[in-house]
Amino acid sequence: MTENFWLDSNVTADQRFSSYDYLTCAKDVGCAGEAVTRYLSRHPTDCDGDGRITCKDFGLTHLLGHARCHEPERRRDAEDTVFVTRFVQCLLDTLGLLSAGDSLEQDLDARCRLHSPGRIPPSVRRAVPAVTRQQE
Structure with a gap:
């Protein structure tokens, strides 16, 4: 931050x-x-321009800021960061939990350690179902 x-x-x-x-x-x-x-x-921002605000957009907004997350070069540079690697793994873990029927509320904090360990913003929690719908 x-x-x-x-x-x-x-x-x-x-x-x-x-x-x-x-x-x-x-x-x-x-x-x-x-x-x-x-x-x-x-600042709910559709960083990748796909018409939806998803977990990916929240992660990019958090990392790059709402004004810069639209820039393709900045998004490409972000792909090489530890933050994005952890964030993507968190999303994959979360999708696995959802598809396995586990309780998201019980396991999300334990599995996902974004930039601030121990605290997943409620806005990100709400966005997780949108990511799940994209995978279907």
């Missing part, structure tokens, strides 16, 4: 984090997770 990302998230509007500065928030899993959730909620 960059400082601009943190500022744009407006996470300090939440009473729990109102006194946090950028570095304090970035080091606190609860605050950082809430900042990501708020940022993604404020």
